[in-house]
Amino acid sequence: MNFAKARFTETMVVTFGLLLLIGGMARGSFSAAQVKAGDPSQLKLTSTSLQRGKIPRKYTCDGEDTSLALSWSAPPPATQSLALIVTDPDAPGGAFVHWLLYNLPATKRELPEGISKEGRQLDDSLQGRNDFDEIGYRGPCPPGRILHHYVFALYALDSRLPLPAGETREQIETAMKGHMLARGELIALYEP
Numbered sequence: 001m002n003f004a005k006a007r008f009t010e011t012m013v014v015t016f017g018l019l020l021l022i023g024g025m026a027r028g029s030f031s032a033a034q035v036k037a038g039d040p041s042q043l044k045l046t047s048t049s050l051q052r053g054k055i056p057r058k059y060t061c062d063g064e065d066t067s068l069a070l071s072w073s074a075p076p077p078a079t080q081s082l083a084l085i086v087t088d089p090d091a092p093g094g095a096f097v098h099w100l101l102y103n104l105p106a107t108k109r110e111l112p113e114g115i116s117k118e119g120r121q122l123d124d125s126l127q128g129r130n131d132f133d134e135i136g137y138r139g140p141c142p143p144g145r146i147l148h149h150y151v152f153a154l155y156a157l158d159s160r161l162p163l164p165a166g167e168t169r170e171q172i173e174t175a176m177k178g179h180m181l182a183r184g185e186l187i188a189l190y191e192p
Helices: 002-027 168-178
Strands: 070-072 081-088 096-105 146-159 180-190
Touching: 070 146, 081 168, 096 168
Parallel strands: none
Antiparallel strands: 081 096, 081 146, 146 180
16 A cells, blocks of 8 residues: 555655646746758767666766766758757746857757766867856756756757857847757756
């Protein structure tokens, strides 16, 4: 009986978390419907850093706070750049930005773990300002120390964004409007 109660509780927590995720994604994030008409392509985004869909401590504020390794499928042929936006939709104030990386070369198919915090990377991609008010990646650090979902959204764009390093999510998303060719998403969990 205790096992059944525990299983029911776990199911309810996951269901509630998914409802929060869906609600959070609806607040201020791009959807597949905003990808340019005529090219329904989607990107497949994966990470070898995850363990059964969970983010290990190494990539969080409880560990080394290093960025995860990511890889993705080939974008549409017209792609000129890629942009990555990582958010926590379960944050109390709405989607909290953990990482912004834009103007990634269209030929790039992966990121190694541990990207530097520099605004400009060696491949000329740029990093934006996260909601910790820092440039670069900041890993999960959920308040209340409860389970949170982290959304890694990758966008294929038909141009490079005319922005300097250190821009905010709002500035990046404004520049992306009308330029999205494809989108990929990876959702990972972290519970301290």
